[in-house]
Amino acid sequence: MRLVFIGPPGAGKGTQAEYLIKKYHPAHLSTGDMLRAARDAGTEVGLKANEYMSKGELVPDQVIVDIIKERLAQPDCAEGFLLDGFPRTIAQAEALDIMLKEAGTPLDVVLELRVPEEELFTRLASRGRADDQPEAIRTRLVGYRNQTSPLLDYYTKQGLLQTIDGLGAIEDIWSRIETVLDKIA
Numbered sequence: 418m419r420l421v422f423i424g425p426p427g428a429g430k431g432t433q434a435e436y437l438i439k440k441y442h443p444a445h446l447s448t449g450d451m452l453r454a455a456r457d458a459g460t461e462v463g464l465k466a467n468e469y470m471s472k473g474e475l476v477p478d479q480v481i482v483d484i485i486k487e488r489l490a491q492p493d494c495a496e497g498f499l500l501d502g503f504p505r506t507i508a509q510a511e512a513l514d515i516m517l518k519e520a521g522t523p524l525d526v527v528l529e530l531r532v533p534e535e536e537l538f539t540r541l542a543s544r545g546r547a548d549d550q551p552e553a554i555r556t557r558l559v560g561y562r563n564q565t566s567p568l569l570d571y572y573t574k575q576g577l578l579q580t581i582d583g584l585g586a587i588e589d590i591w592s593r594i595e596t597v598l599d600k601i602a
């Protein structure tokens with residue numbers, strides 16, 4: 418199964434991604450995790466990326482596209498993959514389309530985890546990650562609205578978008594996701 422998981426920061430995407438991987442076993446490609454690992458390892462890309470991450474801004478498209486391109490070429494992705502936190506801009510989505518077209522491996526589905534913005538701020542402010550400072554949270558939410566939410570239209574036009582209600586108990590949200598994915602798997 419090849420899928421993209423889209424959702425604003427604080428929507429609970431990380432938790433649901435864990436459930437999803439346990440059941441369907443796609444390779445998990447989280448650009449946020451990759452960037453944090455690169456930052457902690459002190460690589461040049463990681464340190465440069467951290468200048469954006471700490472402010473809640475998006476890392477430049479080309480940096481992310483290069484990382485994903487390299488990762489998608491690894492053998493474990495041939496069995497399927499979950500793109501988590503990528504794409505986040507239309508330019509990234511277009512670059513992804515080209516990569517997947519060249520490889521002959523189109524996406525099966527794009528899941529959107531939908532949570533109202535008012536709810537997100539409260540959830541993020543209680544999480545305590547380094548980029549969960551109020552100013553960075555605001556920047557990330559605005560970034561999602563302006564740069565990432567246009568992808569919902571983009572994937573609707575491709576007939577790939579499935580929206581999941583992200584409010585309620587974790588188990589209930591998971592069962593909504595399962596219902597959609599069991600039809601595809």
Ligand code: AMP
Nearest residue numbers: 448449469470474475476481502503505
């Ligand atoms: P996340 O863990 O997905 O919330 O990502 C944490 C931070 O990493 C984001 O706030 C961005 O600064 C950066 N980042 C992760 N994925 C991307 C992406 N696809 N494009 C640009 N920046 C990204």
